[in-house]
Amino acid sequence: MSGMPSSTPQHSVTVGFDLDMTLIDSRPGIKAAFEALSAATGTFVDADLAITRLGPPLEQELAHWFPDERIEEMVEMYRTMYPEYAIAPTLAMPGAREAIAAVRQAGGRSVVVTAKHEPNAKLHLAHLGIEADAVVGWLWAEAKGEALREYGASVYVGDHTGDVRGARTAGALSVAVATGPCDAEELRTAGADVVLDDLTAFPEWLARHLEG
Structure with missing residues (x-):
C-alpha cells in the first residue's frame, strides 16, 4: 500500500x-513452593497432585487444602514465598x-x-x-x-x-x-x-x- x-x-x-x-x-518450582507453604503452615498439601492440574487460578488449588476463610491469607503467603522457591527450578x-x-x-x-x-x-x-x-x-x-x-x-x-x-x-x-x-x-x-x-x-x- x-x-x-x-x-x-x-x-x-x-x-x-x-x-x-x-x-x-513450572512444575518443579510450583512443587517447591507448595511444599514450603505446607511446611510453613503445618497443613498438608499434596504438591505432586497440585502440579498435575496447573492452569486455573491459585485460589482454586488452595481451596483443596485450606478452609475458605484462609484462602486469601494463603494466596498472599504463597505469592510472597514464590520467588524464593519457584523461579530458579523452573525451565x-x-x-x-x-x-x-x-x-x-x-x-x-x-x-x-x-x-x-x-x-x-x-x-x-x-x-x-x-x-x-x-x-x-x-x-x-x-x-x-x-x-x-x-x-x-x-x-x-x-x-x-x-x-x-x-x-x-x-x-x-x-x-x-x-x-x-x-x-x-x-x-x-x-x-x-x-x-x-x-x-x-x-x-x-x-x-x-x-x-x-
Missing part, C-alpha cells in the same frame, strides 16, 4: 501466549524462546496472558531470558479475552481448555499445545483451531499461517 511506511513488515501479527506449561515448565518449555523469536522475526508482537500473579510471571520470563513485548497476569479462561482484545491478538497459544475459551472470547485463533494437563483430544474437543505437540512446531506453523 502506497501510504504505508517502508519499515512496516509485510505481516504484522500479535500473538498471545499462556505461561505455565506453555512457555515454561523453559522446548521451543519457547524460538516461538517468541518467530513472532518477532515476522514483525509481530508477543503478549503473555496468564492467571499467574503478574510480578512472578515477569520474574520467570526474566530469569529464563524469554522476551515478550507485554505480560498481563491475574486472568483466567474467558477473562483472558479482555487482554487479548486490548492488545489486538489474533492468535492465542495455550495448553489448557481454559486457554481455548480465552481465545474464543477474544475472537482469536486458538492454537493449543499438548504440553500441559489437557491432551490433544481434549483440546480439540474444547474447540482449539490448531493442536501442536509442543512449541517446537510453532515457528513453522506461524510461517504457514502468515503466508495464508
Whole structure:
C-alpha cells in the first residue's frame, strides 16, 4: 500500500501466549513452593497432585487444602514465598524462546496472558531470558479475552481448555499445545483451531499461517 511506511513488515501479527506449561515448565518450582507453604503452615498439601492440574487460578488449588476463610491469607503467603522457591527450578518449555523469536522475526508482537500473579510471571520470563513485548497476569479462561482484545491478538497459544475459551472470547485463533494437563483430544474437543505437540512446531506453523 502506497501510504504505508517502508519499515512496516509485510505481516504484522500479535500473538498471545499462556505461561505455565506453555512457555515454561513450572512444575518443579510450583512443587517447591507448595511444599514450603505446607511446611510453613503445618497443613498438608499434596504438591505432586497440585502440579498435575496447573492452569486455573491459585485460589482454586488452595481451596483443596485450606478452609475458605484462609484462602486469601494463603494466596498472599504463597505469592510472597514464590520467588524464593519457584523461579530458579523452573525451565523453559522446548521451543519457547524460538516461538517468541518467530513472532518477532515476522514483525509481530508477543503478549503473555496468564492467571499467574503478574510480578512472578515477569520474574520467570526474566530469569529464563524469554522476551515478550507485554505480560498481563491475574486472568483466567474467558477473562483472558479482555487482554487479548486490548492488545489486538489474533492468535492465542495455550495448553489448557481454559486457554481455548480465552481465545474464543477474544475472537482469536486458538492454537493449543499438548504440553500441559489437557491432551490433544481434549483440546480439540474444547474447540482449539490448531493442536501442536509442543512449541517446537510453532515457528513453522506461524510461517504457514502468515503466508495464508
